[in-house]
Amino acid sequence: MSELGGVEQALDHRRGHINDALLAAVPVEKPERLHGAARHLLKAGGKRLRPALLLMSAESLAAVDPDSPVDYHRFPAADGGSADVLAAATSVELVQTFTLVHDDLIDDDDVRRGVPAVHRRYDDSTAxxxxxxxxxxxxxxLLGTGxxxxxSMRALARLARTCAEICEGQTADIRLEERSQVTVEEYIDMIDRKTGVLFATSASLPAILLGHEDAVDPLASYGREIGRAFQIHDDLLDLTTPTETLGKQRGSDLVEGKRTLVNVHARQQGVDVDELLAEETAASVTDARIDDAVAVLEEAGSLEFARERAREFVERGKDHLDALPQNQSRRLLTDTADYLVERDY
Amino acid sequence: MSELGGVEQALDHRRGHINDALLAAVPVEKPERLHGAARHLLKAGGKRLRPALLLMSAESLAAVDPDSPVDYHRFPAADGGSADVLAAATSVELVQTFTLVHDDLIDDDDVRRGVPAVHRRYDDSTAxxxxxxxxxxxxxxLLGTGxxxxxSMRALARLARTCAEICEGQTADIRLEERSQVTVEEYIDMIDRKTGVLFATSASLPAILLGHEDAVDPLASYGREIGRAFQIHDDLLDLTTPTETLGKQRGSDLVEGKRTLVNVHARQQGVDVDELLAEETAASVTDARIDDAVAVLEEAGSLEFARERAREFVERGKDHLDALPQNQSRRLLTDTADYLVERDY
Structure with missing residues (x-):
């Protein structure tokens, strides 16, 4: 567990830089209502995993000592130039935040990061x-990294494609909810686009911006695999982590009929997933009802199945790092992959 | 009127190229629901003024004979290179369409371009x-013009800023609806962002992409001024053009309480604009009621006031073209400016 503590410390340190850069990137301007709404979730905090991954990926390429201070604004490129990797990190977190704001409205979720969703705090139009x-x-x-x-053009093209694919993933997510039978492959294809592509882009953007050509594909593959693992683990946490720690109602995926690897598997085992919390809402459901539902899923082997798949994706992700030079920062990327499926919130 | 006929013919010719490029730019892919919704308004047609302006602006820079065939995909730059100005034209029309899709949802408008709005034909989430x-x-x-x-980076930066400013303009539009007293300056500032910036960007992008540095600012200024005129004239058409020609209910701005230059002026003249069509909806309002309301606005001099302002902006826009070399294509830009405030739909 000492590696996990190290990862948490490393994430925490980078989160400080990222939070400052995010608020500077979306200043308080007129019209205040619009920019206030744009800042609302940024101010509420968050794990900042994707931008932190981007910074750590940059550090591994430059073989930076993870404990030494670095200037993220003028980060050394392969050929003597530099790029502002903190601006790139901020860019991917803004993409993540824009999709959360729209998704919360689409799903009509009330709470995000422990605060009211943007369409609740403001209104639908403003969201x-x-x-x-x-x-x-x-x-x-992303145009301003220097x-x-x-x-920069290649980085922009990757980001634009990523944004389009996230929309495709979100659409697939909604469509899968409407279908009773969903295969594991369909579920993985959906989370690849909903989650995997932004992790892949976050991990590989520094290689593009800093001119490490050979590292672009391995880092993208690493990112995609651990993004899958992250999403599967996130779905597990929705079942097992207390509401106050989650920042939203535990079991809400099950109540809302969201497709997760856990319930895709359970359904294949003959569990009537739709009946588990039938007639409950996020507001009405009790911990005891959720515990009962989780026990059924546990009994069907579905939690274990999901845990194993997440672990497999983490291992596959780590294997892609073999293409990069071995150094302390690469070790941090390896540990972060493990952390994504061992964290308890 | 022969110049206006010429402009219509010129727009019509370019519209053909633009329509083909738009549908090719958003192909039918999976998930079909998402991409079908994205294509919905593109297929419904539209005036394509912004992309046509972009093409005509490129032609004036290259001193192309307006009646000769040109290869928009490999359009000659100032220094011997080339750029795909049709891709750039498609890009600005996609921005226009994205804002229409979201604005129709925000305003809960039923009809656009004679077909159901995207959120009506599909649903809110898909929109x-x-x-x-x-x-x-x-x-x-815009990344792929060559x-x-x-x-390309400068063009992208301009487009990204434009998208953010359109959102600011739309927010300002909503906020002004909530206020009883709005000044002409506040109204102009709102339409500058809602409409003017995309016209400015459309007119100036070819100068950026083709390396005509000295023409960037004059063309942007031309675009902004005629964008203002276009918006004011559009608001006038909402009062005077039959519903079947408009493709949406005549008088809908008045029914919905939208701020327009006409009613900003009328209010300053003491007309109780909110009472004109009080208790009407777009579904209930009759032509006779709208005629009565328009007569009151006419009596207050508000239609004439708006027509004069639109005409002033057109003249100011045309003046900026003096900075460009005189040629037949520049003449077409001049005539197009006039056309924007003389068209009857």
Whole structure:
């Protein structure tokens, strides 16, 4: 567990830089209602996993000592130039935040990161426009890293494709909810686009911006695999982590009929997943009812199945790192992969 | 009127190229629901003024004979290179379409371009995601013009800023509806962002992409001024053009309490604008009621006031073209400015 403590400390340190950069990237401007709404979730905090992964990925490419201070704004490129990797990290977190703002509205979720969702704190119209502003702002930031125009163009193209694919993943997520039979492959394809692509982009953008050509594909593959693992583990946490720690109602995926690897497997085992918390809402459901539902899923072997798949994806992700030079920062990427499926919130 | 006929013919010709490029830019892919929704308004047609302006602006820079066939995909740059100005034109129309999809949802408008709005034909969630996909796709297209990376980066930065400002303009539009007293300056500032910036970007992108540095600012200024005029004239058409020609209910701005230059002026003249069509809805309002309301606004001099302001903005826009070389294509830009405030739909 000492590696996990190290990862938490490493994430915490980088989160400080990221939080400062995020609020600077979306300043308080007129109209205040729009920009206030755009800042709302940024101010509420969050794990900042994707931008932290981007920074750690950059550090592994430059073989930076993970404990030494570095200037993320002028991070050394392979060929003597530099790029602002903190701006790139901020950009991917803005993409993540824009999709959360729109998804919360689509799912009509009340709470996010322990605060009211943007459409609850403000209104639906403001949530749509605030998401759109964050989307545009993400591109503006990635244009300003100071990397060469060729590299910036490639980074932008990757980010734009990623945004389109996340929308496809979210659409697939909604469509799968409407179907009773979903295969594991369909579920994995959905989370690849909903979650995997942004992890892949976060991990590989530094290689693009800093001119480490050979590292682009391995880092993207690493990111995609651990992104899958992260999403599966997130779905497990929804069942097992107390509401106050989660920042939203425990069991809400089950109540809302969301497809997760756990319930895709359970259904294949003959469990009538839709009946487990039938007639419950996120507001009405009790811990005891959730415990009973989780016991049924545990009995069907579905939690164990999901845990094993997440662990497999982590191992496959770590294998891709073999293509990179061995150093202390690469070790941190390895430990972070493990952390994603061992964290309890 | 022969110049206006010429403009209509010129727009019509370019519209053909643009329509083909738009549908090719958003192909039918899986998930079909998402991409079908993204294509819905593109297939419904539209005036395509912004992309046509972009093409005509490119033609004026290259001194192309307006009646000769040109290859928009390999359009000659100032220094011997080339750029795909049709891709850039498609990009600005995708931005326009993404904002329409989201705005129709925000305003809960039923009809757009004579077909059901995306959130009516599909649903709210799909409209949000389809708008997001169009937004991302606009950036992807502008990355692929084949212009030099430096020029592409500048073009992208301009487009990203434009998207953020349109959201600000839309927010301002909503906020102004909630206030009884609005000044002409506040109204102009709102339409500058809601409409002017995308016209400015459309007119100036070719100068950026094709390396005509001196023309960037004049064309942007031309675009902003005629964008203002276009918006004011559009608001006038909402009062005077039959519903079947408009493709949406005549008088809907008045029914919905939208701020327009006409009613901002009328209110300053002491007309109780909110009472004109009080208790009417777009579904209930009759032509006779709208005629009565328009007569009151006419009596207050408000239609004439708006017409004069639109005409002033057109003249100011045309003046900016003096900075460009005189040629037949520049003449078409001049005539197009006039056309924007003389068209009857």
């Amino acid at each position: 749509i426009l605030a998401g759109d502003v964050l989307h545009a702002r993400a591109f503006e930031l 990397a060469s125009p060729e590299r | 949000i995601l389809a708008g997001d996909v169009l937004h991302a796709r606009a950036f992807e297209l 212009a030099s990376p430096e020029r």
